[in-house]
Amino acid sequence: MTGKIIRTGCLITLLLISNQLFAEQSTTTSTPDSIRVSRHEWQSLLQRVSALEQAQKKNDIPINNDTSAHRAPEPPRWIHNRLQIGGYGEITAKRCFYSNKYVRYITPEKYKNDSYGEFDLPHFVINLGYDFGKGWSFGTEIEFEHGGVEAAKEIEEQEGGSEVEQEIERGGEVALEQFWIEKKFNDYAVIRAGMQVIPVGGLNAHHESTEYFGVYRPEGEYTILPSTWHEVALTFMGKTRFGLHYQAMFLPGLDSDRFSRKNWVKTGAGSPYEFKLANVYAGAARLEYTGVKGLRIGLSGYCGSSFRNSLSDNVNGELYKGVKGLVSIGSVDLRYSDYNVVVRGQFTYGHLGDSQLITKYNSTSQVANKTRVASDALAGGVEVGYDFFGLDTRLRNQRQRFYVFARYEYYDSMFRYNGNPTTVNAWCGRHRMAAGLNYYPIPQVGVKAEYAYAILKKGSNITYNDEPMVAVGIVFAGMFRP
Numbered sequence: 001m002t003g004k005i006i007r008t009g010c011l012i013t014l015l016l017i018s019n020q021l022f023a024e025q026s027t028t029t030s031t032p033d034s035i036r037v038s039r040h041e042w043q044s045l046l047q048r049v050s051a052l053e054q055a056q057k058k059n060d061i062p063i064n065n066d067t068s069a070h071r072a073p074e075p076p077r078w079i080h081n082r083l084q085i086g087g088y089g090e091i092t093a094k095r096c097f098y099s100n101k102y103v104r105y106i107t108p109e110k111y112k113n114d115s116y117g118e119f120d121l122p123h124f125v126i127n128l129g130y131d132f133g134k135g136w137s138f139g140t141e142i143e144f145e146h147g148g149v150e151a152a153k154e155i156e157e158q159e160g161g162s163e164v165e166q167e168i169e170r171g172g173e174v175a176l177e178q179f180w181i182e183k184k185f186n187d188y189a190v191i192r193a194g195m196q197v198i199p200v201g202g203l204n205a206h207h208e209s210t211e212y213f214g215v216y217r218p219e220g221e222y223t224i225l226p227s228t229w230h231e232v233a234l235t236f237m238g239k240t241r242f243g244l245h246y247q248a249m250f251l252p253g254l255d256s257d258r259f260s261r262k263n264w265v266k267t268g269a270g271s272p273y274e275f276k277l278a279n280v281y282a283g284a285a286r287l288e289y290t291g292v293k294g295l296r297i298g299l300s301g302y303c304g305s306s307f308r309n310s311l312s313d314n315v316n317g318e319l320y321k322g323v324k325g326l327v328s329i330g331s332v333d334l335r336y337s338d339y340n341v342v343v344r345g346q347f348t349y350g351h352l353g354d355s356q357l358i359t360k361y362n363s364t365s366q367v368a369n370k371t372r373v374a375s376d377a378l379a380g381g382v383e384v385g386y387d388f389f390g391l392d393t394r395l396r397n398q399r400q401r402f403y404v405f406a407r408y409e410y411y412d413s414m415f416r417y418n419g420n421p422t423t424v425n426a427w428c429g430r431h432r433m434a435a436g437l438n439y440y441p442i443p444q445v446g447v448k449a450e451y452a453y454a455i456l457k458k459g460s461n462i463t464y465n466d467e468p469m470v471a472v473g474i475v476f477a478g479m480f481r482p
Contacts (some may be wrong), residue, residue: 082131086479088208089124092215093117094471105427108465121147122216123209125177127479135185141178143228177230188238198229198269199247199286200300202333202346209475212344213383213405213438215450216471220379220411220432221348223262225329226269232276233284243291252278256306256325256358257368261425264350264377264413265327267369268306280305282327294338302329307358310367320361326353340390342403345382351375356418372425376416381409385438403438412457427464429457444478 098104099114122145129139180194199205203212203221207228212218217227233251254268255277271277282304290296307325333346352358355375362368385405389395395402412429414422436450449472456464 082133084127084129084479086127086477087125088210088475088477090122090209090215090473090475092122092471092473093119094215094469096467096469098465098467098469105425105464108462112465127178135183136181137184138181139178140176140180143175143177145173145175175230177228186238188240190235190237192235192237193233195230195232196235196249198226198231198233198249198251198284198302199298200229200284200302200329201225201331201348202298202335202344203227204229205286205288205298205300205333206335208477210440210444210446210477213342213385213403213407213436213448213450214434214452214471215436215448215473218346218381218383218407218409219454220381220409221346223411224264224266224350224377224379224413225348226266229269231269243289245286245288245290247284247286249284251282251284251304252276253280253282253304253309254306254327255309256352256373257310257362257365259306259352259358259362259373260369261371261373261414261428264374265306265352268327273311277309277311280307280309280324295334295336297334298332300331300333302327306352307354307361320357323354323357323361325355325358327351328353340387342385342387342405343382345380347378347380349376349378352377372414372417374414374417374428375419377411377413378415379409379411381407381411381432383407383434399440399443401438401440401443403440405436405438407434408432423460426457426459426462430467431455445476446474448473448475 095115095117097115099111100116101111101114104111104114124144124147126142127139128141129137131137176195178195178197180192180196182190182192184190197204197207201221203218204225204227207217216222221227231251233249235247235249237245237247239245254265255271256268258267258270259265260267282302284300284302286298286300288296288298304327305324306327307320307323327350329348329350331346331348334344336343352373352375355373359371359373362373363370383405384407385403387401387403389400389402409432410430411432414425414428416422417424432452432454434450434452436448438446438448440446450470452469452471454467454469456466458464
């Protein structure tokens with residue numbers, strides 16, 4: 001309707017101009033049909049046309065709306081401002097020049113020349129958020145892992161490979177990774193409740209596919225910590241004008257029945273039930289500073305008991321009296337991006353109290369992982385990438401990026417057992433080097449290629465095979481409005 005009004009106004013203006021010009025050029029007396037306009041009237045008409053044009057621009061209504069009857073009606077602008085949709089994901093392929101047999105660390109010489117390949121969809125995540133107004137909002141995140149929703153048949157390494165069973169973890173291959181409701185009082189005070197990410201470690205805090213150079217997530221943190229770690233929790237958070245962001249969280253504790261030598265406390269955040277037990281509790285916190293251009297540095301930690309947090313056998317007797325299984329984790333991470341250079345690094349150290357007694361108890365429990373559990377585990381790494389497209393003004397203005405990167409990390413899920421260094425299960429510790437390329441035709445989509453080489457620690461009387469790998473992947477990550 002507004003478009004028709006503007007076109008009518010423009011036609012009137014053209015008519016007035018032609019008549020005015022005709023009147024000025026005529027040497028005869030004006031006829032009754034002649035139209036003469038005063039300077040004041042002329043200026044008034046121009047102002048009205050200008051006002052109509054501004055109204056058209058403000059309401060985002062096209063002037064040429066001849067086909068408007070065939071278009072779906074535009075949603076109100078307040079929906080655009082409040083609704084957010086996004087996600088991230090990876091499509092990957094790799095060739096590993098080592099064995100994937102569960103016994104490869106028991107008799108490594110038998111599998112020295114093995115190799116295998118995989119095509120996979122490690123993660124596909126959909127985000128949805130909505131701002132209700134007056135400080136109230138909600139967010140949700142649904143994750144599809146490995147491209148399916150079905151249960152998988154797995155060889156149980158924790159039971160010596162003696163069983164092949166169909167196993168479901170956290171309800172299967174689809175998980176509600178986040179669902180929270182929050183109230184924002186101001187920038188300094190926000191309260192959030194519900195299923196949310198526990199931002200302990202750099203990977204959990206920034207786990208989107210474009211937040212690391214490798215085809216797969218950094219192996220160290222991904223091995224020893226839950227990833228992406230999510231729990232039903234109560235959070236207080238906020239930020240200051242000086243670039244300091246803070247979070248403090250109250251959540252249920254981990255479950256020591258699910259700890260293992262290979263992944264330390266990683267699977268302790270899951271639950272095979274329709275609910276998460278909370279016989280014991282924990283706290284987590286994160287500080288993140290972004291007040292310097294290009295720099296982000298984070299400090300995070302977790303502390304909570306883990307023993308008796310399951311529906312497993314009753315724990316009786318003097319042997320387990322007072323056992324808490326206190327899990328303490330501290331982590332520092334950073335990211336620097338400027339002058340075409342990106343540097344990321346992190347270091348995480350964790351301690352489990354009563355690890356020897358937990359190992360003893362798990363070895364006799366019907367539901368626990370029957371392996372040793374370390375008292376101490378660690379993971380650290382750094383990666384550096386240089387954007388060569390940043391040297392070209394045209395490519396830089398098109399927001400294309402081409403990184404050449406290198407990465408080093410060391411991690412050990414059995415760094416210490418009962419507080420002492422150990423060579424038992426030495427294969428749990430390794431140095432890993434990687435190098436490769438990242439090409440981003442647009443900021444939200446990347447193509448990755450990587451060559452990695454893992455050097456395993458040597459046992460007291462055994463040498464493990466090193467683990468080289470070649471991988472490629474296509475990734476995306478972005479939040480956008482509908």
